[in-house]
Amino acid sequence: METAYIKYFLSVARCLSFSQAAEENNISQSALSKAIMRLERELGCKLIDRRSHPVSLTQAGTYFFERMSSLEPVYNEAMDHLRSIASEGTLRIRYYPNSYKYRTAFASYAECNADLKLQWEGAVDYNDAASAALSGKYDFVICNMPLQLPDGLRMTEICADELYLLATDTYAFADRDSVSLRELNGLNFIESPYSRSIMMKLTELFEFVPGKVFPPEGENVRREELIYMIALGKGVGIYTGRDLRSFSADGRNQLRIIPIKEVPSLPVVLLERESAAEPPARARLRTWILENFESYLSERLDLEEFNTHGRNKRKKETPDDDFPN
Numbered sequence: 001m002e003t004a005y006i007k008y009f010l011s012v013a014r015c016l017s018f019s020q021a022a023e024e025n026n027i028s029q030s031a032l033s034k035a036i037m038r039l040e041r042e043l044g045c046k047l048i049d050r051r052s053h054p055v056s057l058t059q060a061g062t063y064f065f066e067r068m069s070s071l072e073p074v075y076n077e078a079m080d081h082l083r084s085i086a087s088e089g090t091l092r093i094r095y096y097p098n099s100y101k102y103r104t105a106f107a108s109y110a111e112c113n114a115d116l117k118l119q120w121e122g123a124v125d126y127n128d129a130a131s132a133a134l135s136g137k138y139d140f141v142i143c144n145m146p147l148q149l150p151d152g153l154r155m156t157e158i159c160a161d162e163l164y165l166l167a168t169d170t171y172a173f174a175d176r177d178s179v180s181l182r183e184l185n186g187l188n189f190i191e192s193p194y195s196r197s198i199m200m201k202l203t204e205l206f207e208f209v210p211g212k213v214f215p216p217e218g219e220n221v222r223r224e225e226l227i228y229m230i231a232l233g234k235g236v237g238i239y240t241g242r243d244l245r246s247f248s249a250d251g252r253n254q255l256r257i258i259p260i261k262e263v264p265s266l267p268v269v270l271l272e273r274e275s276a277a278e279p280p281a282r283a284r285l286r287t288w289i290l291e292n293f294e295s296y297l298s299e300r301l302d303l304e305e306f307n308t309h310g311r312n313k314r315k316k317e318t319p320d321d322d323f324p325n
Contacts, residue, residue, distance in 0.1 A: 002035070002038075002039075003075075004035065005035045005036065005038060005039040005042075006039065006068055007025070008021065008025060008027075008032050008035050008036055008039075009036055009039055009047060009048075009061075009064070009065070009068070010065065010068060010069065010072065011024050011025055011032075012032070012036065012048060012055070013048075013057055013061065013065040016054040016055050016056065017054055017055070018032060018033055018055065036048065043060075043064070045058070045060040046058050046060065046061070047060055047061035047064055047065075048061055049061075090117035090118070090119055091116060091117065091118050091119070091139045091140075091281060091282060091285055092119045092120070092137065092138045092139050092140075093106060093118070093119070093120040093121075093138060093139065093140045093141070093142065094120070094121055094122070094123060094129075094132050094133075094137075094138045094140075094141045094142070095120065095121075095122055095123070095141070095142040095143065096122070096123050096124065096125075096126055096128075096129050096141075096142070096143035096144070096194065097122065097123075097124050097126075097192075097193075097194035097243075098122025098123060098124050098194075099122065101296050101297055101298065102120075102122060102142070102296070103120065103122065104296055105292075105293055105296035106118060106120040108296075109285070109288060113284075116281050116285075118285075124193040124194045124197065125193075125194075125197045126143060126144065126146075126194060126197040126198045126201065127197050127200070127201055129141050129143035129146060129271065130146045130148070130149065130150055130153060130271065131150075133153055133271035133272060133273065134150060134152055134153060134273060136273065139272065139276065139282055139285070140270055140271070140272050140285070140286065140289065141270075141271040141272070142158065142268065142269070142270055142271070142289070142293070143268070143269065143271065144161060144163075144198070144240055144266045144267070144268055144269070145157075145265075145266050145267050145268075145269045146269075146271075147201055147202075147205055147263065148205075152273060152274055152275070153271055153272070153273060153274065154271070154272050154273070154274045155269050155270070155271055156269060156270045156290065157267045157268070157269050157270075158267070158268045158269060158270055158289065158290060158293050158294060159267060159268050159293070159294040159297065159300070160265070160267050160268075160300055161240050161241050161242050161265075161266055161267050161268050161300065162240070162241040162259060162264060162265055162266060162300075162301065162303075163198070163238065163239075163240055163241075163259070163260045163263050163264065163265070163266040164238070164239060164240075164241055164244065164257040164258060164259060164260065164301070164303075165179050165184070165236055165237070165238055165257065165258045165259075165260060166227070166230055166236060166237045166238070166239050166244065166255060166256075166257055167230065167236040167237075167255070167256055167258065168230070168231060168233050168254050168255060168256070169254060169255075169256050170233060171236070171256075173258060174256045174258065175256070176258060177258075177259070178258060178259045178260070178261040178264065179258045179259070179260065179261060180261045180262065181202060181206045181207070181208035181260065181261070181262055182206075182207055182208065184208060184210065184236070185207075185208060185209050185210070186209070186210070186211045187210060187211055187235065187236055188210070188211045188212045188213070188214065188234070188235035188236070189210045189211070189212070189213045189214070189235055189236060189237055189238070190213075190214050190215075190226050190227075190229050190230050190234060190235040190236070190237045191213060191214075191226070191237055191238065191239075192223045192226060192239075192243075193220075194243075195237060195238055195239045195240070195243070196213065196217070198238060198240075198266075199213070199238045202238070202260075202262075202263070206262055212235075214226075214229070214234075214235065223243075227244075227255075230255065231254045231255055238260065240266060241257075241300060241301030241303075242268070242297055242298045242299075242300060242301065243298070244257065244301055244306075245298040245299050245300065245301040255306075256306075256307050257301070257303060257306050257307065259303070268293075268294075268297070270286070270289055270290065272286075
């Protein structure tokens with residue numbers, strides 16, 4: 001007998017609705033109905049009267065529901081314990097953004113530490129990082145520093161990083177030392193999924209209302225293509241320095257980076273629960289992250305070098321007045 005069939009039956013019995021139970025269990029209504037019919041065939045009796053609206057339990061269904069409901073907590077506790085035993089010694093890491101550089105770092109660590117069980121995964125929504133660290137599902141979360149740090153988390157800086165506005169030199173603020181978010185109200189923004197999530201957090205915390213944001217949420221466009229669009233003057237973007245550091249293209253001579261006045265610094269940090277246990281393997285991994293992880297990332301962006309490169313390149317491309325055009 002499939003335990004999933006019993007789980008589906010309990011869901012229907014509680015809400016007396018096949019559609020609602022199907023939604024709760026993330027399956028189609030027809031699949032759930034077929035599973036319960038199989039359970040009824042195995043038991044040799046009807047559990048649900050489908051003729052009434054809403055559906056109701058038969059006498060056998062009521063008895064089965066009462067007995068299975070009393071056993072459900074025991075079953076769930078046993079399964080949780082077994083999963084805990086199976087995953088004992090496994091270290092779990094989540095990182096933001098979902099970068100191949102991060103994957104390379106942890107694959108390298110796992111290869112050199114074959115005695116450890118290591119699982120890692122990437123994500124793109126910057127605003128989920130703190131809650132992921134608090135959930136207890138992960139030993140460590142790596143991300144740019146949360147703009148709001150909830151209680152119960154310990155944060156350690158891994159390496160410096162900055163937050164920049166990326167724009168062409170045609171904007172009035174392009175040659176300024178910094179730009180305020182208020183000055184960006186109404187401008188169109190071109191963002192990667194990760195930079196978009198940072199930008200949306202800025203809209204929550206500061207008086208900042210962007211115009212249109214491209215691409216639409218959920219649509220996947222290559223980061224290089226997004227930055228080319230900014231170089232063409234289609235909009236501006238808010239990106240971390242290390243994200244921009246790996247970008248190199250001819251269009252860069254038209255681009256400037258300007259620090260964000262409200263949030264000039266956004267270092268890469270390690271998040272972990274303050275109450276988390278500290279076995280030796282976990283302590284060893286933390287030490288490795290703090291001492292070695294930066295070497296796998298793009299180098300820190302040099303603001304002056306980036307902007308000077310553009311000015312020098314434009315100067316070379318400007319015809320000399322001593323020569324005919």
